[in-house]
Amino acid sequence: MAQxxxxxxxxxxxxxxxxxxxxxxxxxxxxxxxxxIIGPNGAGKTTFFNLLSGRLQPSAGSxxxxxxxxxxxxxxxxxxxxxxxxxxxxxxxxxxxxxENVRLSAQMRVTRNNxxxxxxxxxxxxxxxxxxxxxxxxxxxxxxxxxxLPHGDQxxxxxxxxxxxxxxxxxxxxxxxxxTPAETVEMVLFVxxxxxxxxxxxxxxxxxVVMHISHYITVLHNGAILAEGAPEEIHCNQEVQxxxxxxx
Amino acid sequence: xxxxxxxxxxxxxxxxxxxxxxxxxxxTDILVFGLYAMAFNVALGFAGILSFGHAAFFGVGAYAxxxxxxxxxxxxxxxxxxxxxxASLVALLMGALCVKKRGVxxxxxxxxxxxxxxxxALSPLRFITGGEDGLKGIEVLKLKFPVHADLGHPAxxxxxxxxxxxxxxxxxxxxxxxxxxxxxxxLEENEPRLRACGYNTNAVKIWAFAVSxxxxxxxxxxxxxxxxxxxxxxxxxxxxxxxxxxTLLGGMHTFFGPLLGAGIFIFFQDNxxxxxxxxxxxVGALVVILILIxxxxxxxxxxEKIAQADEGDRQGIWFWLKKLS
Numbered sequence: 001m002a003q004x005x006x007x008x009x010x011x012x013x014x015x016x017x018x019x020x021x022x023x024x025x026x027x028x029x030x031x032x033x034x035x036x037i038i039g040p041n042g043a044g045k046t047t048f049f050n051l052l053s054g055r056l057q058p059s060a061g062s063x064x065x066x067x068x069x070x071x072x073x074x075x076x077x078x079x080x081x082x083x084x085x086x087x088x089x090x091x092x093x094x095x096x097x098x099x100e101n102v103r104l105s106a107q108m109r110v111t112r113n114n115x116x117x118x119x120x121x122x123x124x125x126x127x128x129x130x131x132x133x134x135x136x137x138x139x140x141x142x143x144x145x146x147x148x149l150p151h152g153d154q155x156x157x158x159x160x161x162x163x164x165x166x167x168x169x170x171x172x173x174x175x176x177x178x179x180t181p182a183e184t185v186e187m188v189l190f191v192x193x194x195x196x197x198x199x200x201x202x203x204x205x206x207x208x209v210v211m212h213i214s215h216y217i218t219v220l221h222n223g224a225i226l227a228e229g230a231p232e233e234i235h236c237n238q239e240v241q242x243x244x245x246x247x248x
Numbered sequence: 249x250x251x252x253x254x255x256x257x258x259x260x261x262x263x264x265x266x267x268x269x270x271x272x273x274x275x276t277d278i279l280v281f282g283l284y285a286m287a288f289n290v291a292l293g294f295a296g297i298l299s300f301g302h303a304a305f306f307g308v309g310a311y312a313x314x315x316x317x318x319x320x321x322x323x324x325x326x327x328x329x330x331x332x333x334x335a336s337l338v339a340l341l342m343g344a345l346c347v348k349k350r351g352v353x354x355x356x357x358x359x360x361x362x363x364x365x366x367x368x369a370l371s372p373l374r375f376i377t378g379g380e381d382g383l384k385g386i387e388v389l390k391l392k393f394p395v396h397a398d399l400g401h402p403a404x405x406x407x408x409x410x411x412x413x414x415x416x417x418x419x420x421x422x423x424x425x426x427x428x429x430x431x432x433x434x435l436e437e438n439e440p441r442l443r444a445c446g447y448n449t450n451a452v453k454i455w456a457f458a459v460s461x462x463x464x465x466x467x468x469x470x471x472x473x474x475x476x477x478x479x480x481x482x483x484x485x486x487x488x489x490x491x492x493x494x495t496l497l498g499g500m501h502t503f504f505g506p507l508l509g510a511g512i513f514i515f516f517q518d519n520x521x522x523x524x525x526x527x528x529x530x531v532g533a534l535v536v537i538l539i540l541i542x543x544x545x546x547x548x549x550x551x552e553k554i555a556q557a558d559e560g561d562r563q564g565i566w567f568w569l570k571k572l573s
Contacts, residue, residue, distance in 0.1 A: 053444065079446035091444070093437040104434050107427050108446040113455065115428040118249070122427065165446050 012061035084167035094147030272402035285506030287463030288491035296436030301362030307483030309468025335465020343457035499545025
């Protein structure tokens with residue numbers, strides 16, 4: 001793939017006290033690809049995602065998004081620039097309806113501090129929210145309280161909320177966590193559909209999913225990049241085999 | 249939407265009947281503290297911001313209005329204007345300074361700030377605030393615009409405060425249903441998620457707090473107009489707890505709950521204190537009992553029952569209430 005790079009990190013580091021969770025990670029994400037980040041537990045995958053989304057501030061290094069250094073920007077600004085994330089532990093607004101969950105997020109592109117209009121009357125926002133609910137196949141459930149949804153639906157809602165911010169890059173932290181095999185297949189198809197319009201990076205433990213879905217794979221180990229390559233290369237890589245795939 | 253305005257109209261009608269079965273003093277007190285509690289709940293119930301220092305906004309509003317009336321011969325409207333300005337600025341500033349703290353830490357920090365205003369009025373500024381005696385010497389107020397009225401008359405005073413309360417209710421209602429109001433809901437539900445949606449949650453918090461302080465300031469100004477003087481107690485920390493109790497009593501997740509809570513609280517306070525000086529004991533016991541019976545607050549629990557009403561149960565009272573609402 002020769003597309004241009006949309007997101008790039010240079011020597012990105014994150015320390016938690018004495019623990020170095022991410023060390024000198026230089027990583028490049030190309031426009032339109034599906035990238036999987038894999039690695040054993042504690043490899044620093046989620047921390048790395050949190051650095052990209054601005055939830056955590058890097059200790060050192062830089063993050064270039066469309067050529068601009070975004071390291072150190074607050075999370076809400078990074079989100080407005082077009083980097084959104086769904087969460088490993090589902091994060092939704094449980095006591096609001098499904099529709100309101102997505103509407104609240106879609107509102108961001110239209111108005112942020114309007115204190116006088118009626119929220120329900122922002123037509124553009126309502127339409128966008130319905131469109132997204134349609135895309136994730138939850139239109140029929142729009143009036144259900146989000147906290148009452150089954151687990152699988154909550155995972156989709158989390159992604160729908162992220163989609164409503166109209167991102168260029170979507171970071172998915174274990175989208176298939178806790179799903180049945182059938183649900184997992186559906187999620188894979190869904191992510192592939194999303195990839196037609198978005199650049200996607202995902203953290204995933206299900207190797208079947210990873211090998212099937214990814215254009216390219218990055219393997220993290222002890223906070224550093226161990227290997228990078230196309231799925232077949234990673235599959236055959238001795239080092240990766242040793243730390244992660246089979247041998248313990 | 250029409251339904252919501254119908255609710256406001258019904259509440260207004262009920263409030264208008266208050267003087268028929270209570271005396272004017274109690275009825276007017278209920279309006280003032282009802283506004284205070286509703287303003288407090290804009291922060292607590294709608295944005296999830298707990299504050300132990302709203303007495304600062306109420307008291308600053310009361311003193312700002314009182315000082316304008318006492319020393320500058322201001323009209324009632326000018327006095328209210330100053331109360332709004334001072335109270336919202338104080339709330340904005342305190343909110344901005346404390347916004348990085350969460351939950352109880354935020355509440356206590358605000359409480360500490362609020363006590364500063366109490367001590368300021370108590371001693372360093374005694375020469376203008378009257379210190380412990382409160383701010384006295386405000387002449388009987390006359391309303392000149394839009395109608396001429398003598399606010400020394402209990403009915404006129406009630407009518408005036410009623411009108412301001414209704415305007416405040418309409419504006420607050422509009423505010424909590426605005427896009428910013430929706431963000432406040434999100435803030436209460438899941439702040440990290442809201443931030444991940446591209447919103448500056450600290451700013452949302454500060455705005456919610458400032459608006460809450462603004463209307464508390466209006467309540468403070470009305471308190472001054474109502475009493476004709478400003479007691480130092482308006483700034484005391486106990487006065488920060490009053491709207492909290494009223495809100496919990498009425499239901500913090502409802503718009504009108506705090507108003508109902510204020511009504512019950514003031515009604516018992518005024519009536520029990522006739523018989524005993526230790527009215528706090530009895531009112532406190534009553535509040536505990538009511539909260540045990542109605543865990544979501546009175547209006548909150550009623551709303552829940554109505555929402556859960558069984559469609560088939562045509563005999564049930566909740567079913568008919570559901571039809572009505």
